[in-house]
Amino acid sequence: MKKLALVTGGSRGIGREICRLLARDGWTVAVNYNTSEAAALELAAETGGIAVGGNVASPADVEAMFKKIASELGEVSLLVNNAGIGEYGLFTDLSYERWNELLSVNLGGAFNCCKAAIPAMVRKKSGCIINIASMWGEVGASCEAAYSVTKAGLIGMTKALAKELGPSGIRVNAVSPGCIETEMMARFSPAEREALAEETPLGMIGQPSDAAEAVRFLASDAARFITGQILGVNGGFVI
Numbered sequence: 001m002k003k004l005a006l007v008t009g010g011s012r013g014i015g016r017e018i019c020r021l022l023a024r025d026g027w028t029v030a031v032n033y034n035t036s037e038a039a040a041l042e043l044a045a046e047t048g049g050i051a052v053g054g055n056v057a058s059p060a061d062v063e064a065m066f067k068k069i070a071s072e073l074g075e076v077s078l079l080v081n082n083a084g085i086g087e088y089g090l091f092t093d094l095s096y097e098r099w100n101e102l103l104s105v106n107l108g109g110a111f112n113c114c115k116a117a118i119p120a121m122v123r124k125k126s127g128c129i130i131n132i133a134s135m136w137g138e139v140g141a142s143c144e145a146a147y148s149v150t151k152a153g154l155i156g157m158t159k160a161l162a163k164e165l166g167p168s169g170i171r172v173n174a175v176s177p178g179c180i181e182t183e184m185m186a187r188f189s190p191a192e193r194e195a196l197a198e199e200t201p202l203g204m205i206g207q208p209s210d211a212a213e214a215v216r217f218l219a220s221d222a223a224r225f226i227t228g229q230i231l232g233v234n235g236g237f238v239i
């Protein structure tokens with residue numbers, strides 16, 4: 001079977017490392033981006049794949065994205081729902097619009113991409129879906145209610161789809177990172193980063209490659225009997 005992967009939000013951060021490691025394992029990778037076109041094109045050239053633009057929150061964009069991938073590469077056999085946005089602030093200051101935006105991107109994006117990817121996987125009785133959750137979806141984060149809700153939703157979706165799609169030969173898992181050094185952590189001051197590292201039993205903040213290695217494993221045949229699991233990559237922050 002052709003190893004064709006789509007990584008949403010592949011242009012930066014954790015997604016970029018996922019694209020690199022998958023390419024090294026022989027996957028042809030479609031690198032999705034929303035705003036970082038130049039970075040996605042550069043990464044696609046580096047990894048031998050293609051860059052595909054599109055806002056995952058938009059069903060029309062996702063449909064167009066899958067059409068482009070189908071016409072240039074074929075049918076997606078591995079979907080990594082990585083695209084995500086965060087929001088930090090008091091719940092009482094959170095607007096309904098922003099709440100909906102987080103739901104639309106983090107959870108709706110995975111919904112749209114799963115809807116587009118699953119029919120071909122079912123037809124082939126083979127496929128793999130990996131959702132990038134967060135430890136805050138497991139335990140909840142103060143001042144990140146909307147974000148925590150979306151990640152908890154992804155965890156629920158992972159478990160439900162694993163049961164629904166297992167009989168069709170499709171595995172569905174999640175990687176649940178802790179604090180990982182990307183632009184998403186840019187709002188933290190050096191002192192706050194140090195405090196987060198100290199709070200982590202392994203005494204450090206993770207790198208994008210730490211989360212990407214977990215994806216690489218779950219995508220591989222070595223994980224062929226693993227589905228419905230939430231693999232924490234958090235240095236022991238949440239156990």
Ligand code: NAP
Binds near residue numbers: 013036056177178
């Ligand atoms: P990041 O550096 O901010 O990168 C976010 C990526 O998501 C970018 O490639 C961005 O694409 C893409 N994206 C955002 N909105 C999008 C949309 N509407 N449609 C398509 N792509 C979109 O974040 P990161 O830290 O790598 O996070 C990646 C995933 O890991 C997220 O789901 C995040 O919640 C999760 N996570 C991160 C951490 C952490 O500590 N960093 C911890 C736990 C979980 P463009 O640049 O092209 O717009």
